[in-house]
Amino acid sequence: MASPTPLPWADQPYALLATPPQNAHSATICAYEMTMAHNxxxxxxxxxxxxxxxxxDSTTPATYNPxxxxxxxxxxxxxLKTVDHHHHVEETVTFPLLAAVPGVPSGFLDPPVEQHRGFHDGVVELQMxxxxxxxxxxxxxxxxMKRIIDxxxxxxxxxxxxxxxxxxKLEPxxxxxxxxxxxxxxxKAALNDARFSNLYDVFPCGLGSSDRSFEGGNKFPPAPAVLIYAxxxxxAKRCERPGAWRFCPSDFWGRPRELVFLREVREREEAKVAEQGATS
Known part of the structure; x- marks a missing residue:
């Protein structure tokens, strides 16, 4: 899959998930939407x-900017808050309901819950x-910070x-x-759990990490225009750190863009080279 920008983009180093084939069974629709959320x-x-x-960082004061x-x-x-919200809804709503569906074997939903536990401590450490x-x-x-992520x-x-x-695997x-x-x-549970405070962090992060051009075009996340405008x-403008959203790989409408901070770094380097050339 070609990167949507000349600079390295957010489809690496971890590869995006390809969306699964669709048919009439709702399990494939759910898998598609889960894939889009995970991406x-x-x-x-x-x-x-x-x-x-x-x-x-502060050890290089000439270029350090807090x-x-x-x-x-x-x-x-x-x-991290976006991931936590997603997994909370899964564990409290999605998995218990699916486990009660006729035909779902006992313990079928145990592995994903166990996997949540496998990276939970790392997520908490990074949040701290x-x-x-x-x-x-x-x-x-x-x-x-990279040590914790890795x-x-x-x-x-x-x-x-x-x-x-x-x-x-639910299909048959x-x-x-x-x-x-x-x-x-x-x-419904995810929507009901959406707090007004999410406008300041979870929603900007989620919208800014979407790509509505992915695999030929999509409408994920299915956010109404009024929410995106909000x-x-x-x-995004009234949160604690409005500058945080320059690290998003897309704008809030799901349009991929150059990673803004990489562009800023490139422009700083070009300006430095030009300044050195002018003084030499």
Whole structure:
């Protein structure tokens, strides 16, 4: 799959999930939507891994900018909140409902829950690191933050793949209508759990990690235009760190763009070269 921009983009280093083939059974529809949701998380992870290494810390005072540090930390924190919200809905609504569907074997939903536990501690550690250094940017070090990410990201990525495959396995086991009822309940629960505060972090992160051009075009996430406008002109501008959203791989309408911070780094380097040429 070609990158949508000349610079490295958020489809690497972790590969995006290909959407599964669709048929009339709702299990394949659920798997498709789960794939699209999981790709949001993969793009966010990649955006952090690609851009954060170019942020100077306080040991290089000539290029250090604490706003850059705080912005990437706020963006990372929003990403972690988005993942946590997603898994909370799964564990409290989706999985219990699916487990009760006739034809679903006992223990069928245990593996994804166990996988959640496998990377939970790493997610919590990274969230604590973000909180700590939002208040103390001078102490932030990318090497330490990357160590935390590298410790849990492979388990997270495996889970994102396995969970889609688990949904596809439901097709021969149970009735389509029963699976669809569970999915509708999940969507309702996710919407009901959406707090106004999400306008300031979860929604900007999720929308800014979408790609509506992916695989020829899509309408995911199915956010109404009024919500996108509310995020763009209210929440994203009035949150604690409005600069955080330059780390998003897309705009809030799901249109891929150059990774803004990489572009900023390139422009700074070009300006430095031009300045040196003018003074030589």
């Amino acid at each position: 949001l998380f993969i793009r966010s992870t990649n955006s952090i891994l690609l851009q954060a290494p170019h942020i100077s 706003d850059d540090v705080k912005d990437i930390l706020y963006y990372t924190s929003a990403f 690191y973000c909180t700590k250094h939002l208040a103390d940017a001078d102490g932030w070090r990318w090497a330490e 410790a849990f990201a492979p388990a997270l990525m495996s889970h994102l793949t396995d969970e889609v495959e688990m949904l596809l 086991l149970c009735e389509s209508a029963a699976v669809w009822q569970c999915w509708q309940a999940t969507e 995020v763009q002109y209210w929440g």
